[in-house]
Structures are given as structure tokens and as C-alpha cells.
Amino acid sequence: MSQSICGARRPGYELRAPVGRMSIPCALGAGHECAHANAFGDRWTNISAHISDAQRGDASAIVAVLDAMEPLISLYAGGDELRRARARTALSEALPAYAAGDFTTFARHVVEGALADDAHGWAEEYGALSLRWEGLRARLRTDDTLHIREQLRRVDALMAALVGDVAALSR
Ligand SMILES: [Zn+2]
Structure with missing residues (x-):
């Protein structure tokens, strides 16, 4: 995993296979302060x-x-x-x-x-x-x-x- 990417998964989905958009990790920069967001634009x-x-x-x-x-x-x-x-x-x-x-x-x-x-x-x-x-x-x-x-x-x-x-x- 790149060090510049946050990569956080939604709680409850972080251990699941990366199938389905709920499992897709955060694509924002590491250490960001705002809400997480994946490549689909889902925010949590x-x-x-x-x-x-x-x-x-x-x-x-x-x-x-x-x-x-x-x-x-x-x-x-x-x-x-x-x-x-x-x-x-x-x-x-x-x-x-x-x-x-x-x-x-x-x-x-x-x-x-x-x-x-x-x-x-x-x-x-x-x-x-x-x-x-x-x-x-x-x-x-x-x-x-x-x-x-x-x-x-x-x-x-x-x-x-x-x-x-x-x-x-x-x-
Ligand atoms: Zn994030």
C-alpha cells in the first residue's frame, strides 16, 4: 500500500474481501482530517x-x-x-x-x-x-x-x- 494514501476501510468492512463498493478503502491522502472518501465518491x-x-x-x-x-x-x-x-x-x-x-x-x-x-x-x-x-x-x-x-x-x-x-x- 502506498504511504501517501489513507487506505481506511469502513468499520465492519475492513476485514472483508474488497468486493463491493462498501469495502473499497479511502483514496484520500494519509492523515487527512475530513471524512473518508473512496474512489466511488462514497464518504464516511x-x-x-x-x-x-x-x-x-x-x-x-x-x-x-x-x-x-x-x-x-x-x-x-x-x-x-x-x-x-x-x-x-x-x-x-x-x-x-x-x-x-x-x-x-x-x-x-x-x-x-x-x-x-x-x-x-x-x-x-x-x-x-x-x-x-x-x-x-x-x-x-x-x-x-x-x-x-x-x-x-x-x-x-x-x-x-x-x-x-x-x-x-x-x-
Ligand atoms: Zn481516509
């Missing part, structure tokens, strides 16, 4: 102009940084609003910890870490539900009431939803 936020303000707690700079990271957040959180919110919160809380280097790499580690904790939380939830289910089944052996059967059905539906069968909740 130059995060370096906002980072230090965001680190000082400037709200509009924080929003600009988070908005610029949206493609990265989408890459990890998909369309799940809770996961997206968790990624954005983790990223804004981690901003003061950023010191130097490629900000997108920093942001990727933060988002990965935040969503890995999320997966850990789900595993704990599933474990707790499993215990509850076993307890209800044990009670059912000695105390077969409609009430316990109803609870078991509910726990069954929640467990199915945890592994992706959300429709089970309405059965």
Missing part, C-alpha cells in the same frame, strides 16, 4: 476527528463515534436490539480506555467482549431453567397437579425460546 465518518472529544465526554462526538461503528456493531450483534444496545453501551463506556492504534480494532475487541458476556449470561439462564425444570418434574412424581403441569409447560416454552424457538412461548 473519519473517526479520528471525533475520538478525543468523545473521550472527554462530548455527547455529540460519542454519538458520531458510535454511529460510525454501526456496521461493526451490526456485524456482531445482527438485528437484535438488545445485543446492539449492549454493544453500544460497552463501546461508549470503553472510550476512555482507548489510547492509540487502529480504533476499529479496539472497538472490535470491546464489542466481541461485550457480546461474549451476553452469551455467558444466556448459558447461566439456561442452567437455572434446567434446574427448575428438574425440580418441577420431581414434584410431579409425587404431586401431580394441574398447577405443576402448567408451570412445566411454561418452563418448557422458555427453554425452547432460549435455543431459538420463540414460537414456543405462544403455544
Whole structure:
């Protein structure tokens, strides 16, 4: 890569094969202060102009940084609003910890870490539900009431939803 070219990729596309115009890197001179722009004339936020303000707690700079990271957040959180919110919160809380280097790499580690904790939380939830289910089944052996059967059905539906069968909740 020529040293005179910025070469920045849009966050979330920087690791992808350079296919499609979203992946085409910035063609401006290295160290430019304005927004990035590729050869197609597409422009996107130059995060370096906002980072230090965001680190000082400037709200509009924080929003600009988070908005610029949206493609990265989408890459990890998909369309799940809770996961997206968790990624954005983790990223804004981690901003003061950023010191130097490629900000997108920093942001990727933060988002990965935040969503890995999320997966850990789900595993704990599933474990707790499993215990509850076993307890209800044990009670059912000695105390077969409609009430316990109803609870078991509910726990069954929640467990199915945890592994992706959300429709089970309405059965
Ligand atoms: Zn650039």
C-alpha cells in the first residue's frame, strides 16, 4: 500500500474481501482530517476527528463515534436490539480506555467482549431453567397437579425460546 494514501476501510468492512463498493478503502491522502472518501465518491465518518472529544465526554462526538461503528456493531450483534444496545453501551463506556492504534480494532475487541458476556449470561439462564425444570418434574412424581403441569409447560416454552424457538412461548 502506498504511504501517501489513507487506505481506511469502513468499520465492519475492513476485514472483508474488497468486493463491493462498501469495502473499497479511502483514496484520500494519509492523515487527512475530513471524512473518508473512496474512489466511488462514497464518504464516511473519519473517526479520528471525533475520538478525543468523545473521550472527554462530548455527547455529540460519542454519538458520531458510535454511529460510525454501526456496521461493526451490526456485524456482531445482527438485528437484535438488545445485543446492539449492549454493544453500544460497552463501546461508549470503553472510550476512555482507548489510547492509540487502529480504533476499529479496539472497538472490535470491546464489542466481541461485550457480546461474549451476553452469551455467558444466556448459558447461566439456561442452567437455572434446567434446574427448575428438574425440580418441577420431581414434584410431579409425587404431586401431580394441574398447577405443576402448567408451570412445566411454561418452563418448557422458555427453554425452547432460549435455543431459538420463540414460537414456543405462544403455544
Ligand atoms: Zn481516509
